Amino acid sequence: MKIGLLGFGVVGRGVYDLTAERSDMQVAKVVCLEEISLPDAEVTKDYPSVLADKSIDTIIEAMGGLHPAYEFVRAAIEAGKNVVTSNKALVATFYDELIPLAKEKGVQFRCTAAVGGGIGWLSELERARRMQTVEQVGGIMNGTCNYILDSMTRLGLGYDEALSQAQALGYAEANPATDVDGIDTWHKLILSSNIAFGVSVDSATVPVAGIRHIAAEDVCNFKEHGYVCKLVSTGIMENGKLSAFVQPTLFPQGEPEAAVNTNYNLITLVGSASGRMSFYGQGAGRYPTAYNVVQDCADVLLGKGFYSPYGGKVCADNSLTRRFYVRGDRDAWLEENKQEAWGNALVTKPVAVDALHRWLKDHPGTFIAALPNE
Numbered sequence: 102m103k104i105g106l107l108g109f110g111v112v113g114r115g116v117y118d119l120t121a122e123r124s125d126m127q128v129a130k131v132v133c134l135e136e137i138s139l140p141d142a143e144v145t146k147d148y149p150s151v152l153a154d155k156s157i158d159t160i161i162e163a164m165g166g167l168h169p170a171y172e173f174v175r176a177a178i179e180a181g182k183n184v185v186t187s188n189k190a191l192v193a194t195f196y197d198e199l200i201p202l203a204k205e206k207g208v209q210f211r212c213t214a215a216v217g218g219g220i221g222w223l224s225e226l227e228r229a230r231r232m233q234t235v236e237q238v239g240g241i242m243n244g245t246c247n248y249i250l251d252s253m254t255r256l257g258l259g260y261d262e263a264l265s266q267a268q269a270l271g272y273a274e275a276n277p278a279t280d281v282d283g284i285d286t287w288h289k290l291i292l293s294s295n296i297a298f299g300v301s302v303d304s305a306t307v308p309v310a311g312i313r314h315i316a317a318e319d320v321c322n323f324k325e326h327g328y329v330c331k332l333v334s335t336g337i338m339e340n341g342k343l344s345a346f347v348q349p350t351l352f353p354q355g356e357p358e359a360a361v362n363t364n365y366n367l368i369t370l371v372g373s374a375s376g377r378m379s380f381y382g383q384g385a386g387r388y389p390t391a392y393n394v395v396q397d398c399a400d401v402l403l404g405k406g407f408y409s410p411y412g413g414k415v416c417a418d419n420s421l422t423r424r425f426y427v428r429g430d431r432d433a434w435l436e437e438n439k440q441e442a443w444g445n446a447l448v449t450k451p452v453a454v455d456a457l458h459r460w461l462k463d464h465p466g467t468f469i470a471a472l473p474n475e
């Protein structure tokens with residue numbers, strides 16, 4: 102396999118290193134805007150020349166972001182090249198276009214590193230669904246948020262201090278919005294649900310609440326009631342109805358999720374035959390992520406293309422109910438649904454997930470967390 106590598110940042114450099122000693126795949130050209138030189142690959146700013154190079158059969162996209170990653174990946178597929186990417190925003194956003202296009206052009210398209218970094222999550226979902234009905238997917242999919250929440254819970258840090266530490270360690274970006282507002286987890290849930298259930302989820306119907314407004318007093322309230330807060334994605338397919346949402350969620354101490362420390366991920370599927378299977382590991386970072394990118398290249402060499410049949414558009418119906426912890430704004434609707442007080446916050450009676458998220462849209466400074474399903 103001859104590879105054209107797009108990007109030489111955290112992931113790109115890792116891919117270059119992990120393929121360096123291999124005889125079955127070689128990074129032949131690297132598209133990079135910085136002035137670097139590499140012993141075993143040509144570095145260029147000229148992507149069209151890479152596309153035109155007939156000896157390159159596979160493009161690895163490790164640039165991140167939507168543009169120009171989308172244009173570059175689309176052009177690669179059009180040019181008849183296989184594509185491997187770790188870019189969850191790209192695949193979740195352009196799923197309806199890129200997956201059918203790869204099929205039409207007869208090329209392989211894989212993105213295992215897009216969810217769970219170095220965890221073999223999407224590749225195991227692929228194996229899971231050929232044997233059984235996958236009923237549920239989700240879990241802790243964002244290392245940055247887990248690091249912040251864990252630092253607040255175990256070390257007693259405030260939100261700002263925990264975020265600064267995550268930034269100093271290189272987990273969180275200077276602008277942390279994509280992580281702390283749950284967008285990264287949302288992309289990962291949409292992609293996992295598409296593959297697990299063989300559908301194309303309408304992202305506009307998947308609500309998301311992040312951790313930006315959590316405060317030390319929330320963590321105290323949770324501890325007092327024996328809970329640990331995690332940012333969690335949930336995708337459930339039951340009788341043809343999809344529930345899909347991202348929200349802070351409380352776990353009783355002693356549950357596996359409650360014990361996930363620092364920046365680790367814990368992602369779970371529930372299958373009709375296997376029951377619960379959970380996958381724990383590094384969801385980000387140079388070599389974990391590059392590991393799954395190179396695994397995908399090895400699968401492409403074996404002729405293994407995309408994970409599941411491309412399915413039709415599905416809207417989430419989040420009428421299922423949960424009790425919610427809410428601290429911040431109050432109004433008549435919330436008071437009507439109040440069950441008990443936790444410090445300055447309240448806990449609702451069971452309310453529909455979509456109703457609570459609709460309410461939250463009008464009260465954007467408020468922090469919410471779902472209580473465990475009873």
Ligand code: HSE
Nearest residue numbers: 242243244245384385
């Ligand atoms: N920002 C992401 C995280 C990177 O913290 O998990 C991996 O997708």
